[in-house]
Amino acid sequence: xxxxxxxxxxxxxxxxxxxxxxxxxxxxxxxxxxxxxxxxxxxxxxxxxxxxxxxxxxxxxxxxxxxxxxxxxxxxxxxxxxxxxxxxxxxxxxxxxxxxxxxxxxxxxxxxxxxxxxxxxxxxxxxxxxxxxxxxxxxxxxxxxxxxxxxxxxxxxxxxxxxxxxxxxxxxxxxxxxxxxxxxxxxxxxxxxxxxxxxxxxxxxxxxxxxxxxxxxxxxxxxxx
Amino acid sequence: xxxxxxxxxxxxxxxxxxxxxxxxxxxxxxxxxxxxxxxxxxxxxxxxxxxxxxxxxxxxxxxxxxxxxxxxxxxxxxxxxxxxxxxxxxxxxxxxxxxxxxxxxxxxxxxxxxxxxxxxxxxxxxxxxxxxxxxxxxxxxxxxxxxxxxxxxxxxxxxxxxxxxxxxxxxxxxxxxxxxxxxxxxxxxxxxxxxxxxxxxxxxxxxxxxxxxxxxxxxxxxxxxxxxxxxxxxxxxxxxxxxxxxxxxxxxxxxxxxxxxxxxxxxxxxxxxxxxxxxxxxxxxxxxxxxxxxxxxxxxxxxxxxxxxxxxxxxxxxxxxxxxxxxxxxxxxxxxxx
Numbered sequence: 373x374x375x376x377x378x379x380x381x382x383x384x385x386x387x388x389x390x391x392x393x394x395x396x397x398x399x400x401x402x403x404x405x406x407x408x409x410x411x412x413x414x415x416x417x418x419x420x421x422x423x424x425x426x427x428x429x430x431x432x433x434x435x436x437x438x439x440x441x442x443x444x445x446x447x448x449x450x451x452x453x454x455x456x457x458x459x460x461x462x463x464x465x466x467x468x469x470x471x472x473x474x475x476x477x478x479x480x481x482x483x484x485x486x487x488x489x490x491x492x493x494x495x496x497x498x499x500x501x502x503x504x505x506x507x508x509x510x511x512x513x514x515x516x517x518x519x520x521x522x523x524x525x526x527x528x529x530x531x532x533x534x535x536x537x538x539x540x541x542x543x544x545x546x547x548x549x550x551x552x553x554x555x556x557x558x559x560x561x562x563x564x565x566x567x568x569x570x571x572x573x574x575x576x577x578x579x580x581x582x583x584x585x586x587x588x589x590x591x592x593x594x595x596x597x
Numbered sequence: 598x599x600x601x602x603x604x605x606x607x608x609x610x611x612x613x614x615x616x617x618x619x620x621x622x623x624x625x626x627x628x629x630x631x632x633x634x635x636x637x638x639x640x641x642x643x644x645x646x647x648x649x650x651x652x653x654x655x656x657x658x659x660x661x662x663x664x665x666x667x668x669x670x671x672x673x674x675x676x677x678x679x680x681x682x683x684x685x686x687x688x689x690x691x692x693x694x695x696x697x698x699x700x701x702x703x704x705x706x707x708x709x710x711x712x713x714x715x716x717x718x719x720x721x722x723x724x725x726x727x728x729x730x731x732x733x734x735x736x737x738x739x740x741x742x743x744x745x746x747x748x749x750x751x752x753x754x755x756x757x758x759x760x761x762x763x764x765x766x767x768x769x770x771x772x773x774x775x776x777x778x779x780x781x782x783x784x785x786x787x788x789x790x791x792x793x794x795x796x797x798x799x800x801x802x803x804x805x806x807x808x809x810x811x812x813x814x815x816x817x818x819x820x821x822x823x824x825x826x827x828x829x830x831x832x833x834x835x836x837x838x839x840x841x842x843x844x845x846x847x848x849x850x851x852x853x854x855x856x857x858x859x860x861x862x863x864x865x866x867x868x869x870x871x872x873x874x875x876x877x878x879x880x881x882x883x884x885x886x887x888x889x890x891x892x893x894x895x896x897x898x899x900x901x902x903x904x905x906x907x908x909x910x911x912x913x914x915x916x917x918x919x920x921x922x923x924x925x926x927x928x929x930x931x932x933x934x935x
Contacts, residue, residue, distance in 0.1 A: 402704070403693035403904055404756060467908055472900070480896055532895065535754070536805045536876060537701040 420450035706838035
């Protein structure tokens with residue numbers, strides 16, 4: 373099922389890029405094309421980051437465990453859009469004016485935050501292969517929790533650059549906060565259940581569709597991150 | 598590379614670096630045509646993709662544009678105050694606007710222009726003047742001969758345009774009003790009417806700015822020959838998204854000082870409150886003169902992107918009007934009075 377869905381989701385993830393390319397081709401990127409490309413790729417980076425983070429809660433809500441198989445792809449699309457965003461800044465906005473770029477990164481908190489988010493995403497993308505997951509073992513999970521930091525830095529980056537209208541950064545902030553809260557509640561629940569009853573190992577109950585209680589059940593070893 | 602592919606790449610590149618000012622206004626795609634093309638693109642793109650994006654409120658997903666019918670302004674004289682730099686196209690000037698009363702995205706004002714009806718319209722002159730008066734807009738437009746003023750406009754967001762405004766010196770109106778000796782500043786107020794200015798309706802986080810928008814100038818700035826009240830551009834009456842029916846243009850200051858859709862001017866003794874300064878005092882000063890050496894706390898003001906150009910250009914002190922206006926600020930610490 374999911375393997376048949378995957379190519380379709382892949383194409384879906386490519387659609388924003390397709391729209392951008394099409395608009396560029398017909399010469400319709402608005403009056404300030406560079407600004408438009410920057411905002412467009414930045415927004416989609418945040419959407420994909422949040423989408424990636426939403427996979428696990430969605431799995432638990434629906435009991436559809438195979439969703440996990442889409443997570444790497446979503447994460448890599450987040451990185452792809454982030455790379456386009458960064459490349460736009462580097463090439464189109466500043467045209468390799470390294471001095472101005474360096475100054476920007478050091479002096480402008482919103483650039484610092486955005487750059488931080490991008491730098492964090494690089495090792496995550498590099499270690500996304502099956503081989504690296506195997507090689508890093510438990511450390512892989514720890515490393516990849518950095519995606520929360522990247523998403524947070526991304527939202528702050530957006531929030532710090534708007535002049536007055538904070539609605540859009542606030543939207544992303546809201547979704548990220550929900551996902552973070554979910555994650556915190558989850559680890560809190562799991563530490564309680566560990567310290568009380570079960571003496572050995574983690575509960576190995578199966579996720580059953582329709583049992584919403586499992587929203588906060590602790591992750592099963594080896595399955596979840 | 599095949600010819601077709603080469604042309605495609607070239608087209609993308611040209612689009613990125615095109616200078617709209619290369620195109621004479623008369624050669625621009627007829628408005629109805631680009632409107633049709635736009636609507637086609639918007640509807641197809643929107644239908645296929647933006648359904649999801651709409652949930653996120655991502656209006657930045659598509660550039661917006663809308664055309665309208667405009668009236669020609671007769672007998673406009675040319676002046677030596679104009680720059681001979683390449684002018685931005687009518688489309689640039691009328692579809693890329695910061696006018697939060699008509700929406701916060703650059704394309705919103707053009708889309709919401711239809712709400713801003715500009716007749717009837719009056720402008721009241723109040724405060725420290727010997728002849729307070731409420732002008733009907735059509736009478737005000739005839740107060741002084743109309744002139745074309747091709748000015749650079751530098752936005753605080755580090756982009757710029759060259760715009761052929763039509764208007765008359767603010768000083769003509771001030772002389773008519775005869776300010777008293779107590780008049781040290783002029784306060785300007787924009788229309789407050791959420792029906793005609795949908796952006797004034799409070800959103801989920803309240804108002805973006807304290808409505809109505811207010812601005813202010815020192816008396817000598819207001820009397821300066823470069824300072825104009827604009828009622829048109831490109832030979833036509835001012836489009837709503839550009840601040841119809843009458844707006845201020847102060848070319849050596851950041852764009853937000855040039856208040857739009859004015860309904861009131863009040864002559865006052867002390868420095869008036871201004872919209873952006875009230876909202877974020879450490880970021881937007883009362884003076885807000887274009888100054889490449891004083892950065893916005895969050896971004897650099899050293900360079901700017903002229904709309905239609907690829908490479909950034911250096912921002913000029915007082916937006917290049919230093920020769921005419923630097924004397925107004927002699928002895929002032931411009932880092933302190935930003």
